[in-house]
């Protein structure tokens with residue numbers, strides 16, 4: 012019964028996404044050009060070679076498509092933006108007066124946006140794979156795929172939590188741009204969109220594993236192309252722990268900072 | 278039953294004091310000076326279930342701050358507050374389920390979507406059964422005559438149209454207490470009359486407690502039996518609205534018209550002549566002298582007499598200036 016509220020919130024955010032059709036089209040085009048660029052780049056690197064760091068060209072491209080798919084799916088930066096903006100201009104009260112769990116509201120919002128983009132990006136990725144005849148490498152084991160599905164969901168949830176937490180910090184610090192920048196760069200680095208992690212030395216990967224971001228995009232992408240199978244269980248466990256810890260931090264933060272909200276404005 | 282009770286309620290805001298100009302902005306980066314601002318000071322207030330209370334006071338008096346504390350949006354600095362038996366800032370769902378708050382400039386609607394979409398969301402959030410939702414929605418749509426606006430994007434609505442929609446969204450769940458912070462801002466005469474009629478009706482029929490903030494004294498006089506005047510964060514009057522206005526209604530404006538050119542006799546009491554032509558005299562007198570003036574000028578055989586109250590703005594000015602003296 013309580014869940015119906017959140018389902019409706021999820022629905023309303025799918026509807027808002029639909030209202031901004033133009034945005035979605037631009038995002039799709041942008042993601043296409045990124046993949047195109049990557050295929051050119053990797054094509055040059057692989058010219059005359061069969062394998063680079065244990066990757067074939069098609070497994071590298073598959074990795075790239077999957078990981079950029081997952082990266083784009085994560086809409087959570089909208090959560091911190093919305094919270095921080097509303098706290099600063101005093102309209103956060105919009106959420107405080109409704110009988111809903113505020114974090115639940117934002118998680119449902121994130122899920123609504125993810126669901127919408129999931130469909131769009133899925134279609135584009137499939138088209139892409141066909142048009143460029145990429146030999147898509149994909150793990151065949153359904154049990155593993157199910158496990159990966161859970162890992163991806165946990166990852167999205169974790170990112171929503173993290174951004175909710177950073178948004179709440181506005182209550183104390185007013186300006187959270189710096190935190191957001193640190194987060195974005197860390198995410199970009201650890202998830203391998205700056206440098207593909209596989210190209211880094213082994214002991215470097217160990218450091219990465221200490222960060223939750225490793226399990227958010229990198230691990231599921233690698234698992235989906237059939238690598239690192241042994242790390243699935245570990246990844247699920249690690250990410251769950253991160254979620255639990257962060258939830259506790261959020262709870263304490265909200266209890267302490269809520270009273271700092273001064274609701275500026277008329 | 279006491280539905281709202283506060284004792285010694287106080288809210289101090291700390292705000293960063295910035296000097297003007299670029300230099301001032303840079304100084305502010307390095308060292309920040311804060312100033313304490315008391316928005317509400319030591320306020321005792323009791324409101325019974327079913328009351329219709331007007332909250333008035335000049336700009337910056339602390340009205341909105343009080344409403345924010347009563348709805349739990351901000352926490353009091355000290356003092357106690359209890360609304361429906363809850364401490365508002367605990368933000369419990371059962372509490373929030375029972376009140377509605379409409380603040381003139383804050384929106385609950387999704388601008389890209391239609392009003393109907395937002396109302397559907399609110400139906401689920403407040404857990405309204407389908408029939409209740411539909412009858413409630415249809416009632417409001419009919420009341421405000423907004424049938425044609427239910428299926429357009431909210432951002433295309435005019436200020437007044439949007440305000441009506443905000444009211445519908447806020448009141449859909451039939452709350453026990455309604456807090457209205459300047460709800461008639463931007464509404465035309467017809468719409469504000471509809472809203473007034475509606476508020477009076479639910480207050481009477483359903484016994485809904487209503488706290489109304491407005492700078493339109495017409496609203497307050499027409500609706501609120503009880504008024505609370507706040508200035509500088511303190512309560513300076515709390516009591517019957519009619520008595521308040523009567524008390525500060527100090528003068529009467531009387532206009533006499535004559536068919537022949539007439540000269541005014543010497544008036545004994547302190548009357549002020551506002552306008553004087555051979556055929557027309559406009560005189561302002563303290564209200565206790567009105568009868569005397571009339572009696573005296575009747576002898577001059579005027580052809581027409583009008584007795585007017587003072588302008589409401591003047592009265593309000595007086596209330597805010599000297600309201601504290603011996604009234605609270």
Ligand SMILES: Nc1ncnc2c1ncn2[C@@H]1O[C@H](COP(=O)(O)OP(=O)(O)OP(=O)(O)O)[C@@H](O)[C@H]1O
Pocket residue numbers: 273274275276277290291292314315316334335336337338339340341342343
């Ligand atoms: N967040 C805040 N930080 C600092 N000072 C504040 C804050 N909010 C309000 N104030 C100050 O507190 C006082 C009361 O403000 P409030 O908004 O309650 O006034 P009001 O009675 O609603 O006035 P108005 O009729 O203009 O709406 C004002 O002097 C205002 O400047």
Ligand SMILES: [Mg+2]
Pocket residue numbers: 277340341342458
């Ligand atoms: Mg105000």
